[in-house]
Amino acid sequence: MAVGATMHTFAVQLADVDRGVYEELSLRVARHPSETDAFMMTRVLAYCLEYEEGIAFSEGISATDEPAVLVRDLTGALTAWIEVGAPDAARLHSGSMQAARTAVYTHRDPTKVAAPWAGKRIHRADEILLHSFDPGFVDAAAALVERRSTMTLSVTERRIYLDLGGTSLESDIHTRTAA
Secondary structure (H helix, E strand, O other): OOOOOEEEEEEEEEEEOOOOEEEEEEEEEEEOOOOOHHHHHHHHHHHHHOOOOOEEEOOHHHOOOOOOEEEEOOOOOEEEEEEEOOOOHHHHHHHHHHOOEEEEEOOOOHHHHHHHHOOOOOOOHHHOEEEEEOOOHHHHHHOOOOOEEEEEEEEEOOEEEEEEOOEEEEEEEEEEEOO
16 A cells, blocks of 8 residues: 555445456555546446456556556466556557556546557557546546445446445446557
8 A cells, every 4th residue: 555545445246247247346445645536436447347356456656567457367477457547658558568458447538548649659559448438427436435435336238337325327338449
């Protein structure tokens, strides 16, 4: 945990019908003082939407050589590099070289996030998926987060249904490639 970080605990009921993933998760998330609530919420959503055996949050801002979320197999090999926010092209290139699968989840306008990548060298850019949500969805969810939050997250036909602290929100999951 980073110095000065605020710990948040999420009790999550996950039902991802699209992938056949049904889990109860207990997540401890350290929010660095320089991290916005929307960025932290996007990290939590990325973790849930990518959930599989071996998934973990990285050390955060202090781990400059790791993504926000990563997946390792039983041998410790990196299998998925999952960025959050608006990573630069060099970071995506590096992540794509290290892992079989690379994805980005953003709470920002995906067109503006992807614009700086144009013309830059990114390994397998056409395979890197950029996921975003309806405008305002992440901000509305972030406003509901408390130090201890209970949430139910359902995904069906690339639509996310989120109940956070008794308030229901929903959004489509928009996906495009980095290329």
